[in-house]
Amino acid sequence: MGSELEMEKCPPQNAGNTTQVQNTPHNSHVLGSVNNQTVGLFNSPSDACCFCWCCCCSCSCLSVRSAKEERILSTISEKQEDIDTNQMPELTLDEVQAWGESFERLIKSAQGRLHFRQFLKTEFSEENLMFWLACEDLKKETNKTLVEQTVKQIYEDYVSVLSPKEVSLDSRAREVISRNMLEPSSCTFEEAQQQIYTLMQRDSYSRYMNSSLYADLIQSFEQVNES
Template sequence: MGSELVEMGKSAEHTSGAQDPDGSIHTPSRTLDSPHTPSRTLDPSHTPANACCFCWCCCCSCSCLTVRSAKEEKTMTTISEEQEEADIEQMPQLTLEEVQSWGESFECLIKSAQGRSHFQQFLKSEFSEENLKFWLICEDLKKETNKTTVEQTVKQIYEDYVSVKSPKEVSLDSRVREVIHNNMQEPSTCTFDEAQQQIYVLMQRDSFPRFMNSSMYADLLQSFQTPSES
């Protein structure tokens, strides 16, 4: 009976922890590979709310952030296209005379709200709509009078259409880029004047003739033709 009590005492001592000479007892800590310790990396449901779907740290280089940015960009593009369609619907009814007047000169086309809209659709089919958008936003810049707004707009135009890192970069020669660089030291409504003129000439000599000879313009003219009586 005495030996059994001794063995039970040893078993209890092993379970509760080792006893130091000073009488204190240390309970063994549970190791990381213990079957009772949940693995944080194996259960995605425990991922923090601000972390991405693949990692615990939410860093700027994470791939899922890039995906979200792409989705946001696609959403903004869709909103822009819907706005353009809404603007077209609100324009005055187009007439055959106005459509024919576009063929007289590029100036007639670009002065017409309907002409710019149809021309932009053509440029979009050629993946060069940024040229017209750049020209138009420079026109808006010239009308701005608030200095702070001018400075902010100039910076935004540069980032969107002049920076080599932008996907909407317009084609400008080195001389004009140097002029812009100098003008950026003191932003004004005239910062992009030479660049705007260069893009105007580019559209006039290159894109405009193709638009006039395109099926898009021909179909638009045809839509005004009165069906012949049978």
């Protein structure tokens, strides 16, 4: 009984079946209108943005554009997470010891950043290094569209108070970012990046130098040299 009621309410939408409708003066105008719309539908140019003729539906090209933008933004975000150790030069004791000379020597070294990042993970402050690296990549970008998209992604990932990876910035740095966001550029986060750099240099770097992680790395090279 229930299925019969459903069939009455929702007639089958089968394009292959032809529904017989009595051609009366009352419905002839309606049939003509539907036929004209159907002809227009199948005669639509192949490069039309969508095939919808109903004014209340949403255009499919908008969802395609949104999906494309999401792929670009996802690529920007994932770029900071991918580190190919096979492309790095072989690590030596001299380089590891050089990290102890200055924070600049450490952060300019690809291997140094990799090991420093592992240490920051133990302190739950990895986002500081990732934000700094994202800003470095932003400075190298020249395509205006990608610059704007990257600025938006960095803001959402590391500046927004809603992000779990939010970095610690003072009110002044946030005010500067807010002004810069009106006209996004490769220098939008320059002051904030410097603030995070100083934070890592004064705080995290000294603890990394005194950590067992760094000591064990030095010791592993010394043992290899002795053998």
